[in-house]
Amino acid sequence: MAETPAPATVGMAMEDVDTPALLVDLDAFERNLKRMADAIEGSAARLRPHSKTHKCPVVALRQMAYGAVGACCQKVGEAEAMVYGGVPDVLVSNQIVGAPKLARLAALARQAKVGVCADDAGNVSDLDAAAENAGVVLDVLVEIDVGAERCGVAPGTPALELAQTIDKAGNLSFGGLQAYHGRSQHIRAYDERRRAAENAIALTKDTVALLAEHGLECDIVGGAGTGTYQFEATSGVYNELQAGSYVFMDVDYGENENEGGGAFADFENSLFVYATVMSRVTDERAMLDAGLKALSIDSGMPRLWETPGVDFVGASDEHGKLAIGDAAASGNRNLRVGDKVQLVPGHVDPTVNLYDWYVGIRNGHVESLWPITARGLLR
Amino acid sequence: MAETPAPATVGMAMEDVDTPALLVDLDAFERNLKRMADAIEGSAARLRPHSKTHKCPVVALRQMAYGAVGACCQKVGEAEAMVYGGVPDVLVSNQIVGAPKLARLAALARQAKVGVCADDAGNVSDLDAAAENAGVVLDVLVEIDVGAERCGVAPGTPALELAQTIDKAGNLSFGGLQAYHGRSQHIRAYDERRRAAENAIALTKDTVALLAEHGLECDIVGGAGTGTYQFEATSGVYNELQAGSYVFMDVDYGENENEGGGAFADFENSLFVYATVMSRVTDERAMLDAGLKALSIDSGMPRLWETPGVDFVGASDEHGKLAIGDAAASGNRNLRVGDKVQLVPGHVDPTVNLYDWYVGIRNGHVESLWPITARGLLR
Numbered sequence: 001m002a003e004t005p006a007p008a009t010v011g012m013a014m015e016d017v018d019t020p021a022l023l024v025d026l027d028a029f030e031r032n033l034k035r036m037a038d039a040i041e042g043s044a045a046r047l048r049p050h051s052k053t054h055k056c057p058v059v060a061l062r063q064m065a066y067g068a069v070g071a072c073c074q075k076v077g078e079a080e081a082m083v084y085g086g087v088p089d090v091l092v093s094n095q096i097v098g099a100p101k102l103a104r105l106a107a108l109a110r111q112a113k114v115g116v117c118a119d120d121a122g123n124v125s126d127l128d129a130a131a132e133n134a135g136v137v138l139d140v141l142v143e144i145d146v147g148a149e150r151c152g153v154a155p156g157t158p159a160l161e162l163a164q165t166i167d168k169a170g171n172l173s174f175g176g177l178q179a180y181h182g183r184s185q186h187i188r189a190y191d192e193r194r195r196a197a198e199n200a201i202a203l204t205k206d207t208v209a210l211l212a213e214h215g216l217e218c219d220i221v222g223g224a225g226t227g228t229y230q231f232e233a234t235s236g237v238y239n240e241l242q243a244g245s246y247v248f249m250d251v252d253y254g255e256n257e258n259e260g261g262g263a264f265a266d267f268e269n270s271l272f273v274y275a276t277v278m279s280r281v282t283d284e285r286a287m288l289d290a291g292l293k294a295l296s297i298d299s300g301m302p303r304l305w306e307t308p309g310v311d312f313v314g315a316s317d318e319h320g321k322l323a324i325g326d327a328a329a330s331g332n333r334n335l336r337v338g339d340k341v342q343l344v345p346g347h348v349d350p351t352v353n354l355y356d357w358y359v360g361i362r363n364g365h366v367e368s369l370w371p372i373t374a375r376g377l378l379r
Numbered sequence: 380m381a382e383t384p385a386p387a388t389v390g391m392a393m394e395d396v397d398t399p400a401l402l403v404d405l406d407a408f409e410r411n412l413k414r415m416a417d418a419i420e421g422s423a424a425r426l427r428p429h430s431k432t433h434k435c436p437v438v439a440l441r442q443m444a445y446g447a448v449g450a451c452c453q454k455v456g457e458a459e460a461m462v463y464g465g466v467p468d469v470l471v472s473n474q475i476v477g478a479p480k481l482a483r484l485a486a487l488a489r490q491a492k493v494g495v496c497a498d499d500a501g502n503v504s505d506l507d508a509a510a511e512n513a514g515v516v517l518d519v520l521v522e523i524d525v526g527a528e529r530c531g532v533a534p535g536t537p538a539l540e541l542a543q544t545i546d547k548a549g550n551l552s553f554g555g556l557q558a559y560h561g562r563s564q565h566i567r568a569y570d571e572r573r574r575a576a577e578n579a580i581a582l583t584k585d586t587v588a589l590l591a592e593h594g595l596e597c598d599i600v601g602g603a604g605t606g607t608y609q610f611e612a613t614s615g616v617y618n619e620l621q622a623g624s625y626v627f628m629d630v631d632y633g634e635n636e637n638e639g640g641g642a643f644a645d646f647e648n649s650l651f652v653y654a655t656v657m658s659r660v661t662d663e664r665a666m667l668d669a670g671l672k673a674l675s676i677d678s679g680m681p682r683l684w685e686t687p688g689v690d691f692v693g694a695s696d697e698h699g700k701l702a703i704g705d706a707a708a709s710g711n712r713n714l715r716v717g718d719k720v721q722l723v724p725g726h727v728d729p730t731v732n733l734y735d736w737y738v739g740i741r742n743g744h745v746e747s748l749w750p751i752t753a754r755g756l757l758r
Contacts, residue, residue, distance in 0.1 A: 004456070004755050004756060004757075005456075005758075007758060018477065018479050018480070018758050019477070019758065020757045020758065021758075052696055052697065074696065074697040075697065077383070077384075094657075094697065095657045095658050095666075095716075096657075097655055097656070097657045097668065097716055097717055098397065098398070098655055098717060100397050101397070119658055119660055120658065120659065120660075120716050122716055122717075123716055145660065149664070150658070150666060150695070150698055150700065151657070151658035151660065151666050151698070152658075152660065153660055154660075182695060276476050276477055277476070278473075278474045278475075278476045278530070279474050279498050279499065279529070279530035279531075280499065281498055281499075281524065281530065281531065281532055281533075285528070287474075287529060287530050289476065290757075292675060292677050292726075292728070292729040293728075293729055293732045293755075293757060294757055296671060296675075297677055298671050298676055298677070298694070315677070316529070316561060317431055317453065317728045317729060318431065318453040318454065318473065319529055319530070321529065337474075337476055337499050337501055337502055338476055338477060338501075347671075349671070349672075349696045350671040350672055350696060353672045353733070354732070354733075354755065354757075355755070355757075356755060375755075376383050376672075376733065376734070376735060376754075376755075377383055378383075378399045378669075378672060378673055378733075378734075379384075379386060379397050379398065379399065379400075
């Protein structure tokens with residue numbers, strides 16, 4: 001509702017930030033931006049990072065400063081927030097259904113370059129009507145299912161037919177293919193993950209060729225996430241990468257393996273939930289003030305940052321439970337009521353969506369407060 | 380950040396509400412209020428419903444209209460939202476740690492009756508200092524651990540010692556005992572749940588007696604939730620019940636059993652996530668526009684309301700996956716792109732915290748839009 005108060009002021013020492021709060025290690029964040037830029041330099045793929053991860057135009061603009069061509073969004077509200085925050089080129093990498101949302105999407109195309117995806121002929125017809133009403137031409141990509149088993153028509157002929165439907169619509173422009181394989185992102189074993197990506201790449205390549213045979217060129221062939229971006233980047237098929245989590249990382253992505261079996265270390269943890277010990281009744285247990293409303297456990301528990309011997313073992317609505325193992329014996333500090341800890345989120349996207357502010361930290365002090373303007377924009 | 384736009388306007392047909400949105404069936408909601416009032420009528424226990432469930436002063440005031448004496452809160456921000464929304468008596472049923480929060484809590488006690496819990500002598504000292512600074516006397520309850528293994532000192536002597544510390548503090552008033560057994564609320568079998576509650580009641584009774592022997596009377600002996608309220612209500616020990624979920628219910632509470640083995644049916648589902656089918660590529664699958672940012676799956680998946688043969692089987696950030704079983708064969712409607720469905724949330728509290736508006740429905744139309752003013756108030 002009304003803006004929630006910020007948990008910090010600029011210049012304050014990190015230890016004085018009120019909790020729970022979302023901290024960004026600005027040095028690590030910037031290194032992640034540079035690492036991705038370096039990693040894809042020289043490939044045919046440009047970067048269009050996903051704003052569903054960060055929900056913040058400030059982050060999107062920083063990504064563009066490091067070479068990104070715009071932003072992906074999942075919701076019209078996210079697209080509005082990005083455009084109004086200064087991002088001139090957004091792709092809604094998702095289906096948009098229903099008259100109120102279609103009217104907003106089309107209206108937004110008067111203010112910025114706007115693309116959207118479709119997997120249904122009826123929806124294409126609705127998109128066409130909305131575009132006509134707004135007096136715009138909307139770029140519409142065909143989403144194909146390359147293994148995610150979520151949205152998207154089958155590759156090949158069904159994709160061609162839908163692309164032709166878009167192409168024939170008076171107020172739409174065929175924009176290319178959306179070919180994101182969400183399920184492959186968190187396959188732990190490198191070779192297995194690569195195979196899943198290669199399968200998606202092959203299906204996409206064939207569909208691009210089929211479309212070309214019928215005179216339909218793909219401006220955008222988009223997909224890829226933080227788990228597979230290196231495969232799509234060098235595929236010669238995809239020309240846009242939609243990775244989001246790379247800027248912040250989380251426990252889930254940290255459990256992927258790199259080539260040869262080591263931990264996935266392309267990017268660093270730069271995002272943390274900052275929490276306070278609020279109860280410390282037994283030696284074996286400490287309770288934090290951060291529970292289900294401060295972090296999302298859908299993909300597993302958060303992990304304590306640089307606090308060996310202490311595990312986050314459970315969350316209720318407003319409490320996080322820490323199990324204290326050999327922390328004292330190992331020379332680790334003994335957590336007391338009032339102590340603050342940093343947690344690496346289990347899953348970054350739904351965790352970020354619980355907050356209104358990023359607290360940017362550099363050299364132990366608050367450098368910036370970035371509003372998470374797309375927080376809660378579900379529609 | 381800025382207020383998110385409401386998904387509806389008053390008077391609109393329910394089918395026109397934009398999605399995802401949080402619907403309240405106002406008739407069922409009011410029946411739940413009456414059912415709880417009827418259930419505890421004649422018992423020694425008064426009702427102080429938990430606002431962590433609904434985060435909305437409008438709901439708290441409706442509960443008070445049906446006899447509740449005030450509201451419970453978990454966070455200072457929730458307490459502020461309730462007091463500023465017209466609730467004159469709030470109990471923070473939780474520990475509050477850290478100077479900024481303590482200053483706010485004490486300041487709030489100048490505007491309303493404010494209580495808080497403690498389980499640590501150092502925290503009691505901090506509470507005393509904050510109360511002195513604000514020129515108020517704060518009511519402080521001792522939280523005892525009656526089986527939750529979360530916060531709270533042990534019943535008996537440790538509770539007595541902390542109560543005496545509070546009683547001696549110059550700016551605090553000993554307010555009683557907080558004895559909530561969170562883990563017992565969702566024990567499915569009635570007899571086992573009753574035994575857990577009876578154990579908590581016995582521990583609490585002994586502690587109340589010990590305190591009385593030492594001249595310390597408990598204004599409040601508080602605890603109980605929607606799963607056990609009937610036991611504490613008739614215990615003769617507890618005088619305040621802190622149930623929250625009863626107003627809305629959810630899948631998790633719906634899986635409790637009543638006496639004799641039937642389903643727990645003391646209250647009705649009155650809260651629903653309204654969602655739209657956004658993709659329908661295969662016969663076996665439909666995708667909804669409601670995922671992890673529209674509902675919390677920490678306690679299990681949501682359930683479709685009055686849609687037999689269709690199961691909600693998975694959620695990603697912005698998508699909910701439905702598995703279509705024998706829906707067509709069973710005569711159920713065939714879900715199409717654009718159709719809207721009602722979902723019973725798996726877990727009500729963290730789901731509500733994702734929304735800024737309740738859309739109140741009566742007779743198929745929108746009657747009210749209630750702002751969820753404490754949404755996101757984590758601190």
